[in-house]
Amino acid sequence: MEKKLSYEDLCKQVEIISIDFLVDYSLDDPDDNLGALSPFIIDVDVDTTTALIRVEYRLKTDEKTLWALLESSYYKDGAFAPNEEAHDVLADNFGKLFGLTVYAINPNNLEDKQVKSQKELHDLFPFYAIPAERVLGEDDTQNSSLGSLISGFFDMSEGELDPEVAEEIKRLRKIVEKANNDVQKQSDEILSSVVNNSIGFGYPNIEELKLGVTTQLNIDEQIKNQTRLSYISGTANESLPSSHNGLGYKNLIKIEFLLTAFAKDIEKRGIACVPLLFIEEPESHMHPQMQTAFAAYLEKFLGKLSTVVQIQTFLTSHSAHIANTMEFAKVRYAQKSNAGVIYKNLNTFAQANPDNIDFIRKYLTLTKCDLFFADKAIFIEGASERLLLPDMIEKCVTAGEFGSCKYPLSAQYYALIEIGGAYAHKFIPFIEFLGIPCLILTDLDPVADRKGRGGKIVKKSVVTGEGETTSNETIKWWVRKNKGLPDNDTSKIELSEIIAMTSDDKTRGKCHIEFQTAEKGLCGHSLEEAIRNVNRKYYNLSNRIGEKKLEFTGKSKTDFALDLISKCSNYSVPDYIKSGLKWLNDQRVLE
Amino acid sequence: MSGKYISANYDLAKAEADKVDAQIVETLKSGHSFRVEAGAGAGKTYSLNRVIEWIQANKWSDFTRKKQNVVCITYTNAAVNVIAERLAKDSFILPSTIHAFAWNAIRQYQSVLIEAVTINPDYQPDEGDFNQVTEVAYTLGHRYKENGIQYLYHDDVLKLFCLLLDNAKFRRVFADKYPLILIDEYQDSYKPIIDRFVGFFIAKGIGPQFGFFGDAWQTIYQSNKACGKIEHDKIDVIKKD
Numbered sequence: 001m002e003k004k005l006s007y008e009d010l011c012k013q014v015e016i017i018s019i020d021f022l023v024d025y026s027l028d029d030p031d032d033n034l035g036a037l038s039p040f041i042i043d044v045d046v047d048t049t050t051a052l053i054r055v056e057y058r059l060k061t062d063e064k065t066l067w068a069l070l071e072s073s074y075y076k077d078g079a080f081a082p083n084e085e086a087h088d089v090l091a092d093n094f095g096k097l098f099g100l101t102v103y104a105i106n107p108n109n110l111e112d113k114q115v116k117s118q119k120e121l122h123d124l125f126p127f128y129a130i131p132a133e134r135v136l137g138e139d140d141t142q143n144s145s146l147g148s149l150i151s152g153f154f155d156m157s158e159g160e161l162d163p164e165v166a167e168e169i170k171r172l173r174k175i176v177e178k179a180n181n182d183v184q185k186q187s188d189e190i191l192s193s194v195v196n197n198s199i200g201f202g203y204p205n206i207e208e209l210k211l212g213v214t215t216q217l218n219i220d221e222q223i224k225n226q227t228r229l230s231y232i233s234g235t236a237n238e239s240l241p242s243s244h245n246g247l248g249y250k251n252l253i254k255i256e257f258l259l260t261a262f263a264k265d266i267e268k269r270g271i272a273c274v275p276l277l278f279i280e281e282p283e284s285h286m287h288p289q290m291q292t293a294f295a296a297y298l299e300k301f302l303g304k305l306s307t308v309v310q311i312q313t314f315l316t317s318h319s320a321h322i323a324n325t326m327e328f329a330k331v332r333y334a335q336k337s338n339a340g341v342i343y344k345n346l347n348t349f350a351q352a353n354p355d356n357i358d359f360i361r362k363y364l365t366l367t368k369c370d371l372f373f374a375d376k377a378i379f380i381e382g383a384s385e386r387l388l389l390p391d392m393i394e395k396c397v398t399a400g401e402f403g404s405c406k407y408p409l410s411a412q413y414y415a416l417i418e419i420g421g422a423y424a425h426k427f428i429p430f431i432e433f434l435g436i437p438c439l440i441l442t443d444l445d446p447v448a449d450r451k452g453r454g455g456k457i458v459k460k461s462v463v464t465g466e467g468e469t470t471s472n473e474t475i476k477w478w479v480r481k482n483k484g485l486p487d488n489d490t491s492k493i494e495l496s497e498i499i500a501m502t503s504d505d506k507t508r509g510k511c512h513i514e515f516q517t518a519e520k521g522l523c524g525h526s527l528e529e530a531i532r533n534v535n536r537k538y539y540n541l542s543n544r545i546g547e548k549k550l551e552f553t554g555k556s557k558t559d560f561a562l563d564l565i566s567k568c569s570n571y572s573v574p575d576y577i578k579s580g581l582k583w584l585n586d587q588r589v590l591e
Numbered sequence: 592m593s594g595k596y597i598s599a600n601y602d603l604a605k606a607e608a609d610k611v612d613a614q615i616v617e618t619l620k621s622g623h624s625f626r627v628e629a630g631a632g633a634g635k636t637y638s639l640n641r642v643i644e645w646i647q648a649n650k651w652s653d654f655t656r657k658k659q660n661v662v663c664i665t666y667t668n669a670a671v672n673v674i675a676e677r678l679a680k681d682s683f684i685l686p687s688t689i690h691a692f693a694w695n696a697i698r699q700y701q702s703v704l705i706e707a708v709t710i711n712p713d714y715q716p717d718e719g720d721f722n723q724v725t726e727v728a729y730t731l732g733h734r735y736k737e738n739g740i741q742y743l744y745h746d747d748v749l750k751l752f753c754l755l756l757d758n759a760k761f762r763r764v765f766a767d768k769y770p771l772i773l774i775d776e777y778q779d780s781y782k783p784i785i786d787r788f789v790g791f792f793i794a795k796g797i798g799p800q801f802g803f804f805g806d807a808w809q810t811i812y813q814s815n816k817a818c819g820k821i822e823h824d825k826i827d828v829i830k831k832d
Binding site: 027030033034035036038039041042043044045046048104106109112114123269270271272273 | 764
């Protein structure tokens, strides 16, 4: 048979999944123990203090075995003809065909590498996973972390015991030992007499031989296997089984037990390793406050452990409450794209944008916004937009503004972020970094030079027609960027220039800005004015008014918005909002 | 001679021996390197075993937590087996011949080994192909080359061990891995190695703690660069008669 592909070429064609670990170490302090890392240090250069470890998941079978496994299902009479089972054969033997290979690589010469065992890797990175699909409560024996924790206490030598519980455990052991002996002795006596008396067929008789009975009783086993958590309600002094408690607490308690078991294991393993802890979505069933508290608790708990050894923790979460609690340096943002999942390191952003980062973090924490988990973002000025936008989006859908797309904006996951024009621009670099399409709905804020107190010339808010420039920092930032001017440039930006911006001018990468535009001959300078302008009838405004009449004089913007929704449900949506929403609707999430 | 007399004599000798063993344990605790000098029949092997038992009982968690090993180097494979029998299955104490120990310590530095055997004519094999060396191995103690793998002669391993001991980073990793090295019949050890142990570690008061057990008068392999008596201010001497 002709060989069309060599085994070596086949190996090259089967893509290798590989992961590199870089471990920094120090040689200076002779008491700094290298431990499980030393098998991976294969260079003798004193200036190199990083170990490179590569783990590959690859074709592992040799040519002969591969052939033996696959020939019968892929070849018939010497010709390549995969039969129906071919795919199944491949799937069934996957574990035999592919496997992990661990390499230590010389960082100074990548060609110099040697195979290490999986055990050596595991010694270096002992890991522990708390999966999202955790069985809650203590009802299952297999997953009984409480049972295993208690067994641990029974089996540990005195020196290994945590001093905080050592006294109690010793007392418990003593009681159990005594009970074991007493019960054993008594039950043996009673059972023996029962047996002797009940077996009455005369042989062996009492004079000759006495029958003895011993039963192996192990109370400690009972304690290990039969201990169940119960919950004692504070006031009623009633003890309830674990299953009667809420899932939120159960989840928290379960995680606590798993973490304790992990801590015990790490203590045993010693200090010469890099323990890894994986926690998958700890937030399930927890209410928001508990989620925030949990994140803080976890850090504290791990901090307590890390006096002995540094534990690197990987926590995955869909909770804005947990994500916002974390320092940016610790967040990795995973984003789906057509090319696969992209990981973004927020630490790199934090280091490149030291000026903005404090503000962004504080803002995210205070407002508890779910920017990290949204597909699209809308920056808005305030309460009116927050109340009206979902309704306006619905209106656009009904009016067919979004064309015939399958999932219009109303069915997409967008986050509303209430941040005014004074600050929105500080967020733009962050949004660009995350790569989320973002619509900024802001106010034109026209201003002109006017005489203030004492004859001093100051910038005052005016109607659009009288405006000379804008006081909106975000619009200024935008125009400067478009012109290629530095952020701190102070040259005047003409209002006419802003009004003349085209749709293209209003788009920068994945961000788009919109502000009030002229409709029916007038241009309001806030959302309320724009709404009054396009719904003149409802607001009793004639068609011959000037811009001054558009002014919103009410006290509460919230009342304005609620009044509109409830009393004028068929109101018209201002153009600038419509075009902004249309732009956002058309942005693709996956690229 | 009455039985009673023998017994009294035995007790006396045992008390004396126990005193010396206690002294060895005290020295072990102090962290100083030491040399136990014991003439023929003085119970040197007995002492060595007592020391190993003490270490196994008292140092287990300390050393295993740091993934460290105590090495006990003996002269023959037979002696290795005798000690191995006394150890727990997963013990951190590794009985080993000097060759096996040296090879385990150096085998992961393949780039250094390949360079050494390629450049230095001392390591040129008499048999084998002319392929470029891509791996250095040590199995049977014959020096030959096959498919780019160069197999080492017993003494090559010791020489390469010395070569690596001259490197500071190797010594750092080595000292980290082996905090305590016991050597039985030390007087027959390969001198260049002992010189480096003394020069790089003992004299400077850094690195592993060494325990030498033997009898300087019994050096048998003098022709083969045996070190004989090891003397240094920083080595405590314990005499056992």
